[in-house]
Amino acid sequence: MNRFMRHLRQSALSISVFIGLLVIWEIVVRVNHIPAYILPSPSLIYTTLIADSSVLMSALWVTLRITLSALIASIIGGVSLAIIFTQWRWIERAFFPIAVILQVTPIIAIAPLLLIYLEPQTAVLACAFLVSFFPILANTAFGLASTDRHLNDLLSLYGASRWQILLYLRLPTALPSFLAGVRIGGGLSLIGAIVAEIAAGSAGQGAGLAFRIVEAGFRLNIPRMFAALTLISFTGIFIYACLHFLSWLILHRWHESAHTQDL
């Protein structure tokens, strides 16, 4: 229980610092009579969040759906490609540079192009996919390649096929690095979705959170901008926490990484 108390004390510290900053922010705004269209107070952001919840929540749902679809697509695509890369080295040599090019080109620069070729919704999804795909591919490929040499020898000694080695040895070995890739990819797919939404700037029924920020900016509705921003942050934290928990759930029984970091 000692560890639990220490954990509690540490989170108490970070939470009180956070609350302290909010209080200072509130006081500064009130004392200096800063108008809401320049800097809204935390309490005003909170009331805006409640008042505009119907608009913001449907926008959040749009963004969240795109983020999760992109993440799932990246997981499927990244893992399949990583497996193909490790099973056929020449394919890796042929295609890995393309994956790197897609990764290093800033998504904000690709987004306008994608918007020309694709429906706005699809383009946003494609952008989110492109940014979250690479870390999952790279981490999984790294994990698949880091098998224990002796275990590999043992399996060849027993006459295991390449696919048996993949299934019995490589895939379980890759699990920790795959999950590390998913944790990074989860955050990035949200960023990709937001960036693409801002580039798309499209209104209508499919408007995501980022579009609501742009729109509120045009209308000088700064409190709503902050409210939408708060929602995005919480979404990011939520995705991170979920993926972290998932990774802990899968690994905690046998992998060292899950023992050093308490959830």
Next chain:
Amino acid sequence: MTSHSFHAPNLASSLVRMEAVSKTFANGTLALDNVSLTLEQGEFLSLLGPSGCGKSTILRLLAGLERPSTGTISWHDETAHASLGYVFQEPTLMPWASVWANVYLPLRVKGISPRHAQNDIANALGLVGLSGFEQALPRELSGGMRMRVSIARAMVMKPKILLMDEPFAALDEITRLRLNNDLLNLTTQSQTSVVFVTHSVYESVYLSTRIAVMSPRPGRMIDIINIPPAPRTDEFRLSPLYLENCQRASHALQSAMTQGSEGLR
């Protein structure tokens, strides 16, 4: 301690024969130089030599994980060839899999269903004294117990030959002595022949029926010491026979070292 009976090697029942085998690695290192060796049915053969003398290379050649550069390896017993057991210096278990699943691995590769493997796995775990630990994960076990799992995994295929690459080198003295005795028990019971790589004179004399002493790189056979049959008990470690052979082995090892350094041109 139980006693072990030892039969003099019978030439008619040799399992595998290495003849004039040399191994040069891709980087040009000559690891083995003209090594000839025969493994007899039921014998416990130790390969004794300093680090890097190519002892492990002999095991890898026998296992078919490497090919000889020159010379031949001829198998006289194909069933022995097809069912080798291999134990590494590290337990090399799959950390995500239970003890049971780790021992199941060789059978799983052969396509045997868990239900059909059940008996063999239970026997193998019983052999190494790990019944009741089926569901434990490797990280929950001590170093000695992990090594026992590794031995069980090698024994689950009921191999005629067990290849062991310094399996107890990383263990503490007490665990090592206990595992020595348990290994002798289980190999005599199952009539498994063993090729045991070690750099410990005492361990090799205690375990073996025959010791092949090797020179430093490039590995050559320097001397063959036959240890007369005698029950391996704690008293054996104090017997003149044991001490005599320890002395002989360490002399052979010492002359191997000097020959090896003369060999460096």
